Amino acid sequence: MRERIASHFDPFVIPFLIGMAFVLGYCLIAMIRVIAQLPKADRKRFLVSLITPKYIWINIRDIFLNCLIHVKLWKRNRVLGFMHSSIAFGWFMIILLGHLEVMLFVPERIHLFYYPIFFNYFVAETESTIQGSLLMFLMDFFLLMILSGIAIAIIKRFASRIVGMRRTTRLSLLDQVGLYSLWAIFPLRLLAESFTAHISGGSFLTIPTNWVFRQFLGNDLNALPTWWAYSIALCVFMCVLPFTRYMHIPAEMLLIPMRNAGIRIRHPRKGFALLEVYSCPGCGVCIDACPMSVRKANCKDCTVYLNRQLRRGNERRIEEISDKCLLCGKCTAVCQVGAQGPELRVAQRERRKYALSPSFAGINVRPMASAVVNGAGGESGGVLYFAGCMTQLTPSIRRATTSLLDKAGVRWQMMDPDGGLCCGRPLMMAGRSEQARELIAKNLEIIRASGCDTLLLSCPICYRIFKEEYALEGIRVVHHSVFFQELIAAGKLQVQREDGLKLVWHDPCELGRGCGIYDEPRAALAAAGEVIEAGKHHAESICCGGSLGSLTLSFEQRRPMVQNALDNLTVENPSEIVTGCPLCLATFVRAADRPVRDIAEVLDSHS
């Protein structure tokens, strides 16, 4: 081992130093800004979590698994998983090994920023020692790993279908600069190291290339220009990084601890939301996932483009995208960084000023409250069934549910026999949370008056808000599919299995992705017939297209989405489509080529 350059410096490191200083400075300021924008309570919570041992461990584990290994992406698509983890993990290992080399061979130079990066230029090493050959082998190995990732990236850019993506994002100009400079970095590093390999040593990759080059280039003067080029590529990449999608690399490292601390989006442009927007890698997985993208015109309305417009500050498009979304949550389910598209949009909707804001605080709920008190007949406990407004339009669900409750001998009464108050969820979705809170207070009054111990819902839209936003301690909030599954399992409800009946379960967005209920409805249906799966199911089920979430999609525009969802449900040719949401039911019934029923109707007709 010997140091080749007596001054320990060469002008070619200057571009690298400029880039490094810029990107570190930018990220530091951005980080301080994001933390400062958090509401006070959130900020305190986050900072405390940073020094709590349990969170420290979770944060390190999550950052390692998500940022470097890309575990979520591996589960989804192995080729893309390999591509991303080979670049991220390989690069991380090269930087780590560079530092290791400096610490091992020239520990007195560790304060020089550029030494670990350009180690082979400054220090000539021999591969005859165990340390030397091992480190050089590892360096070449990880470089090869990165190069293989880059090769896949190039193929993906020109033919995304080969790696299993139907659609990918269109890149902005700066994104392209970032992309090409990133592609250039590692081949240039290979060239630079190869040209110096006969002086500074190398391994299985660099020595053969060195030999090849020397056959026709033959002199050492080539080395310096390639080191310059390598340094410049690094500089370009780091200088454009804050303005490109590659900002997700530093942003995600802050996002993960913040999410682990339980911070939520409160403002569409500030704090956590800002961080999420910058964490979006722009991969475009959400484009294929989005139910709206069956219409080509709506491809640019998915979360990746919302994030891009939020960064650009294009107010018109931000409003348009935020209002159009069905809020089905599938983009979050497939997102590698877990960007919460629906929450971001709802936060954006909350900023809107309305000329008219009717108040619900004046509604007199005393008659409804006394009705449920009388209904309970002085006894406490029992089931209070809130059928919800949608079942006014799908009366068969209400009828089947009450019939099943009677068959199982459950003591129940109805909260809204003659129509009730809205649960508040549609207002929440429209971004009018204050008015939703007024309704929540009113409904709470009625529920508390009834003295029930279980609140039964047959609409997942109601179910989600009752579970998330109502203070119902001591009262169990349950969706009818879960409740009936329990009654069947407990033997209180006898369901006859019909041979040859093939049922497919459609996971409603609010019940599945919204509340994580997937297995109970399937278990309940299995008592009535054979349950088969749709093409995409569980967390990846496709929104029916009728969602209340969208404020602007017309029926004409929704029709292809409904058809697409139906096509997905009927791939295994079920004899019946079953769902647990009255809105999905009403949407499907009008377009389906076979019977569509609610789970309560199916169970009722088989018991």
Added chain:
Amino acid sequence: MVNRTPVIAIIGAGIAGLEAARQLSALGYKPILIEKAPVTGGHVAEWNRLFPDMSPAADLVQSLEAQTAKVRTMTSTEILSINRLKDGYSLVLSDGNILICQAVLFATGFHLFDASKKEEYGYGIYERVITNRDLEQWFNTRHDARIHNPKAMGFVHCVGSRDIKAGNTQCSKVCCITAIKQAIEIKEEFPDAEVYCFYMDLRLFGKKYEDFYIKAQRDHGIHFIRGRVSEVGEAIDGRVVVKAEDTLNGKPVKVTLDLLVLMAGIVCNPDAQHYAREIGVAVDDDGFLKSRDNVASITESSRPGVFFAGACTGAKTVPETLAEARSAALAIHQYLSKRG
């Protein structure tokens, strides 16, 4: 006049098919009627009386059948597939025969909208909710357990018509006058009953339709409420509770009725769409078959040798259907004469 007899296949032996067959026979052709159902006469055969003269529907059907008695009529016969030939079409029939013909006339008519798809109106769920077809059958047979001396009853207009949510934006044309006709008939049957009509707007375009409307209000005291029904519920005694908005008063209304009649709209016969696609005949975006020209040549399709008559191109009244059937017969005659 006709040298060799070309074969003309008429799909559907409703009034359009029968009338066209009658005219074509008079012109010296030998048309063949193909009917899926075991009897001829189509929807009109199920109806009781026809507006505006309140003439019995059976008379019209019988007269048409009598005049086409010599036409070869294949009932209970379905078309399995239909194919294009060089100068004609071949029809594979369910009785195993293959029919080669020079011209095809679509007289496939309409389908009544499935009212149970509008679940909020409760058809198929509540006992006392029926459709216009059910009521017409009751007029014919007087047998329907659901209709028992009603004291209050309602008609809901535009069920599955002009309704983008139901996937049909077109007007079904005949339901306004049918509802008024049926309201008058049932009021004559049960003079003490209160009768309500819930409508969006009334389209009374035809001869004497307006007279019916005035008569219904003036002589029969039928209540017309402008506003769509929002939902229908069931009271504990089995009666139906209808919630609607009276948009003229600007107030919600809620009435409890013994019988609710849904005026199910007209949609295209799905079989017709299927056949049309098989031979490359265009289907319009409203689901009905597409005429070559909606003004000048409504009975002609985009393909030579394929013609339309009646409700397969859109909702039509009985006289309109008959007129179109005659027109289609003439168009076929001209087409075949030109070919020589």
